[in-house]
Amino acid sequence: MTGQILSPDELEAALRAIGAERYHNLHPFHRALHDGRLTQGQVQAWALNRYYYQCRIPAKDATLLARLPTAELRREWRRRLVDHDGEAPGIGGVARWLKLTDGLGLDRAYVESLEGLLPATKFAVDAYVEFVRDRSILAAIASSLTELFSPTIISERVSGMLRHYDFVNSETLAYFHPRLTQAPRDSDFALSYVREHARTVEQQEAVLGALKFKCGVLWSMLDALDYAYVTPGRIPPGAFWPTCP
Numbered sequence: 001m002t003g004q005i006l007s008p009d010e011l012e013a014a015l016r017a018i019g020a021e022r023y024h025n026l027h028p029f030h031r032a033l034h035d036g037r038l039t040q041g042q043v044q045a046w047a048l049n050r051y052y053y054q055c056r057i058p059a060k061d062a063t064l065l066a067r068l069p070t071a072e073l074r075r076e077w078r079r080r081l082v083d084h085d086g087e088a089p090g091i092g093g094v095a096r097w098l099k100l101t102d103g104l105g106l107d108r109a110y111v112e113s114l115e116g117l118l119p120a121t122k123f124a125v126d127a128y129v130e131f132v133r134d135r136s137i138l139a140a141i142a143s144s145l146t147e148l149f150s151p152t153i154i155s156e157r158v159s160g161m162l163r164h165y166d167f168v169n170s171e172t173l174a175y176f177h178p179r180l181t182q183a184p185r186d187s188d189f190a191l192s193y194v195r196e197h198a199r200t201v202e203q204q205e206a207v208l209g210a211l212k213f214k215c216g217v218l219w220s221m222l223d224a225l226d227y228a229y230v231t232p233g234r235i236p237p238g239a240f241w242p243t244c245p
């Protein structure tokens, strides 16, 4: 950043450049997941740890919802809560994620207990919720902008996993299907909010910093999985041990 105010188009281009450089589609653990190079046990570890992200996303959105100043903004943001928590038990994104962990052979009560999480998963996800709680509303909204890039990685992931692994099918991967429409709807809103409200150099820096921070959250979750589950002998004490090879 040079200290100059960017036009909305320049700001959007700078945000997209951050995604092109730092989004977690580039992480070696994701490349291995999508290219069929992981064992079922390693995929279990990914799904179990990612469950924590899934179940904290509604808490993150509820935190932001409580801070939003207008009914219009709250109406927009509360859809995210419904997407993840559903309107009834067994419906919604978190419930669909548990279908994936069930399908991979994980015990549901164990997944929900969060006991097997890697310490770094917890630190990374909690840092995201705290960021959204503590930073400006503009930065909090901007931190969701990784979703601009998620439809591409989700399409790659679903097609790669269906092609390479016999232990998943389109039902167990059903979590991802609605995300292909929900994520663009959500990120369109967040992007237009940011384009309109990030007007000063400080605000624009905060927005760009928020997206870098969030890319770091996602990246560090995969670093932790890569460290613990790819090289034998590195699973931290108390963390999940794969129940299959």
Ligand SMILES: O=C(O)c1cc(C(=O)O)c2c(n1)C(=O)C(=O)c1cc(C(=O)O)[nH]c1-2
Binding pocket: 057, 093, 143, 144, 145, 146, 147, 149, 150, 153, 154, 179, 218
């Ligand atoms: O599968 C993915 O790679 C991926 C990435 C992201 C993201 O970029 O933050 C989200 C999701 N999935 C997702 O399913 C989801 O519900 C979600 C919510 C948010 C957010 O920051 O509010 N990101 C993401």
